[in-house]
Amino acid sequence: MAAGIRSIARHLGVSVSTVSAVINGHSYVSPEMRARVEQYLREVDYQPNYLARSLRRRETRMVGLIVPDLANSFYTALSRGAEDFLLARGYRLIVADSREDWKRQKDYLESFCRMMTDGILLVPSSATKAQIDRIPGLVRGRPLVYVDRSPIKSPVDVVLIDNSAASFAATRHLVERGHRRIGIITEPISLLCAADRLEGYQHALKASGIDVDQDLIYIGNNTKESAHEIGQRMLSQKMPPTAAVVCNNIMTLGFLSALRERKVDVPEDFSVIGFDECDWSEHIHPPLTTIRQPAAEMGATSARVLLERMGDKKETPPSTTVLGFDLKVRSSTAVLANCGSISTA
Amino acid sequence: MAAGIRSIARHLGVSVSTVSAVINGHSYVSPEMRARVEQYLREVDYQPNYLARSLRRRETRMVGLIVPDLANSFYTALSRGAEDFLLARGYRLIVADSREDWKRQKDYLESFCRMMTDGILLVPSSATKAQIDRIPGLVRGRPLVYVDRSPIKSPVDVVLIDNSAASFAATRHLVERGHRRIGIITEPISLLCAADRLEGYQHALKASGIDVDQDLIYIGNNTKESAHEIGQRMLSQKMPPTAAVVCNNIMTLGFLSALRERKVDVPEDFSVIGFDECDWSEHIHPPLTTIRQPAAEMGATSARVLLERMGDKKETPPSTTVLGFDLKVRSSTAVLANCGSISTA
DNA sequence: TTGAAAGCGCTAACAT
DNA sequence: ATGTTAGCGCTTTCAA
Numbered sequence: 010m011a012a013g014i015r016s017i018a019r020h021l022g023v024s025v026s027t028v029s030a031v032i033n034g035h036s037y038v039s040p041e042m043r044a045r046v047e048q049y050l051r052e053v054d055y056q057p058n059y060l061a062r063s064l065r066r067r068e069t070r071m072v073g074l075i076v077p078d079l080a081n082s083f084y085t086a087l088s089r090g091a092e093d094f095l096l097a098r099g100y101r102l103i104v105a106d107s108r109e110d111w112k113r114q115k116d117y118l119e120s121f122c123r124m125m126t127d128g129i130l131l132v133p134s135s136a137t138k139a140q141i142d143r144i145p146g147l148v149r150g151r152p153l154v155y156v157d158r159s160p161i162k163s164p165v166d167v168v169l170i171d172n173s174a175a176s177f178a179a180t181r182h183l184v185e186r187g188h189r190r191i192g193i194i195t196e197p198i199s200l201l202c203a204a205d206r207l208e209g210y211q212h213a214l215k216a217s218g219i220d221v222d223q224d225l226i227y228i229g230n231n232t233k234e235s236a237h238e239i240g241q242r243m244l245s246q247k248m249p250p251t252a253a254v255v256c257n258n259i260m261t262l263g264f265l266s267a268l269r270e271r272k273v274d275v276p277e278d279f280s281v282i283g284f285d286e287c288d289w290s291e292h293i294h295p296p297l298t299t300i301r302q303p304a305a306e307m308g309a310t311s312a313r314v315l316l317e318r319m320g321d322k323k324e325t326p327p328s329t330t331v332l333g334f335d336l337k338v339r340s341s342t343a344v345l346a347n348c349g350s351i352s353t354a
Numbered sequence: 355m356a357a358g359i360r361s362i363a364r365h366l367g368v369s370v371s372t373v374s375a376v377i378n379g380h381s382y383v384s385p386e387m388r389a390r391v392e393q394y395l396r397e398v399d400y401q402p403n404y405l406a407r408s409l410r411r412r413e414t415r416m417v418g419l420i421v422p423d424l425a426n427s428f429y430t431a432l433s434r435g436a437e438d439f440l441l442a443r444g445y446r447l448i449v450a451d452s453r454e455d456w457k458r459q460k461d462y463l464e465s466f467c468r469m470m471t472d473g474i475l476l477v478p479s480s481a482t483k484a485q486i487d488r489i490p491g492l493v494r495g496r497p498l499v500y501v502d503r504s505p506i507k508s509p510v511d512v513v514l515i516d517n518s519a520a521s522f523a524a525t526r527h528l529v530e531r532g533h534r535r536i537g538i539i540t541e542p543i544s545l546l547c548a549a550d551r552l553e554g555y556q557h558a559l560k561a562s563g564i565d566v567d568q569d570l571i572y573i574g575n576n577t578k579e580s581a582h583e584i585g586q587r588m589l590s591q592k593m594p595p596t597a598a599v600v601c602n603n604i605m606t607l608g609f610l611s612a613l614r615e616r617k618v619d620v621p622e623d624f625s626v627i628g629f630d631e632c633d634w635s636e637h638i639h640p641p642l643t644t645i646r647q648p649a650a651e652m653g654a655t656s657a658r659v660l661l662e663r664m665g666d667k668k669e670t671p672p673s674t675t676v677l678g679f680d681l682k683v684r685s686s687t688a689v690l691a692n693c694g695s696i697s698t699a
Numbered sequence: 700t701t702g703a704a705a706g707c708g709c710t711a712a713c714a715t
Numbered sequence: 716a717t718g719t720t721a722g723c724g725c726t727t728t729c730a731a
Contacts, residue, residue: 011467011494054494056467056468056494057468058409058468059469059470060414061409063405064403064409069405079433080431082425085425085430088424088451089425092451104449106434106437108434120446122356123404124404124405125404125405149356149399262633262637265637288634289633289637291611292607292634293634293637
């Protein structure tokens with residue numbers, strides 16, 4: 010159907026290599042010849058077949074990105090950051106959504122390899138240690154960089170924020186508001202990101218002379234539902250906390266709805282601080298205090314690191330790039346009104 | 355690097371076609387041979403090169419989807435619906451984000467063609483009529499279906515809801531709450547979707563004996579910012595409306611923030627009804643009354659229509675598939691407290 | 700400056 | 716049941 014280089018050459022009475030040369034802007038083609046070919050190329054609106062080109066060139070100029078939840082606007086922002094950076098350098102970005110599912114992630118990793126993407130950006134989904142260790146093998150030597158989350162001790166490049174410090178800041182913010190019983194709702198701690206956040210939280214408590222209470226540490230799975238369930242459970246405890254740091258913005262929504270159901274007012278009765286800035290962060294009730302991660306920058310930076318790795322012949326050892334974060338204080342965190350006791354059903 | 359079919363054949367002392375036959379599950383290979391080959395395939399963890407396979411087979415089993423705003427969860431839901439449907443049928447989905455930008459959309463359309471996707475799902479970005487008319491040409495005969503939005507009178511398959519009826523229902527809901535001055539914040543009316551919504555709105559007003567006031571029709575560009583600016587302008591009018599239907603969920607957020615700035619309380623002073631259900635719809639203040647579109651179903655249905663079109667040799671005329679919607683009433687729409695006058699700065 | 704020809708890794712006739 | 720071979724559409728030596 011679509012005109013190929015061959016038929017074009019035949020039509021023009023020139024060789025395929027000449028046509029190819031003008032398509033690829035090689036300099037030795039005579040101006041007249043170039044004009045004639047270009048003219049015709051435009052006429053038939055020639056579109057190169059990337060399959061053939063990539064097969065021959067042995068590069069696709071595509072990079073794949075896998076995120077655990079594309080419905081989470083943190084990851085769409087990250088994706089746009091990476092896309093813009095790559096587009097400006099002649100690469101296309103293919104994004105895939107693992108939905109926090111190991112199988113899906115594995116399939117995408119495999120697909121990307123089969124599609125011959127030149128490199129892979131991965132926000133690993135939570136998984137078992139054994140699964141996580143399989144990742145480097147799955148990409149079969151292709152350049153890979155972990156973004157936002159990373160395995161504990163990884164043999165590949167990583168780009169993320171200082172999650173420990175971020176969580177420390179969040180927790181300290183709550184302590185400064187007078188809270189002593191502070192909970193944390195975290196992701197499964199199979200990944201460094203979650204482990205660091207937990208660590209920062211514990212560190213902040215200790216630094217303030219508060220004992221870490223294991224009953225105040227809740228593990229969710231990054232869904233609204235799990236956070237909702239955690240909220241229910243939390244409020245049924247004998248001594249519920251008066252504040253919580255929630256490590257994922259989707260979980261924040263689920264947690265807030267549990268509080269609302271139990272008629273626990275935020276921030277009068279309970280303070281909440283979330284991770285990641287969203288479209289709706291300032292629109293929900295009450296406007297949410299959050300730890301803001303530079304999502305777009307994270308995407309762009311990881312793309313840069315990946316491109317560097319791709320162009321690196323001398324096996325430079327894996328790098329770790331740490332980005333900044335900041336605390337955006339809104340209305341969801343406040344000094345407790347009736348210190349110490351909150352109404353639970 | 356990666357083992358190819360050729361080196362595998364050589365290693366096994368068999369021909370490439372035999373290896374190819376077992377890879378593709380052709381039945382005429384003897385059980386022993388099959389076992390031996392499969393065994394080795396597993397051993398080296400053979401991954402077929404999709405570029406080569408697709409080039410040869412002249413099909414990629416990939417379909418491309420372009421949405422205007424991936425940060426809008428309506429479109430991520432749509433995308434997941436399409437992805438699940440396609441995956442189950444052996445197709446992969448590539449999603450791209452045009453960011454409501456014609457140039458980006460055009461580039462992706464072109465990219466998809468060059469990548470030889472077998473079909474394309476398109477939620478067209480708003481654009482000029484001339485641009486929209488170019489779309490069928492850009493895909494160069496590739497199967498295409500418009501999703502959610504479509505050009506007025508399109509020569510290709512379309513899947514959407516009855517936007518006119520949806521907007522009618524939204525407007526009527528407001529009328530039933532006693533509102534007479536009702537505004538509509540819509541997308542650029544270059545596409546049928548927006549035109550229909552405007553039409554449904556006007557129809558509902560007329561059906562209730564209310565004159566359509568051109569000053570109550572606002573055209574935004576699907577960004578928070580544009581809706582915020584519209585909100586400002588609206589509240590500065592001599593006779594502002596007391597309610598509005600907002601045709602896009604991102605614009606709803608921007609519009610609400612304008613109301614908040616002007617200290618106009620929702621729903622006491624002003625009622626708002628939005629389009630599309632989001633994670634945060636029930637979490638914002640106040641919980642939002644919305645028209646719910648079946649996003650995932652829309653994705654799946656459009657994928658089905660596309661596959662049918664792809665497998666259709668006899669040029670069946672373009673179809674239009676209309677999906678249902680419903681009205682989810684929450685707290686953002688109410689009877690006006692102080693009928694008729696609202697406080698504007 | 701242009702052309703001829705050899706593949707990239709795979710599939711699918713077409714032999715055998 | 717297995718092997719030989721001709722491409723898919725392109726890029727890229729290499730020769731002319």
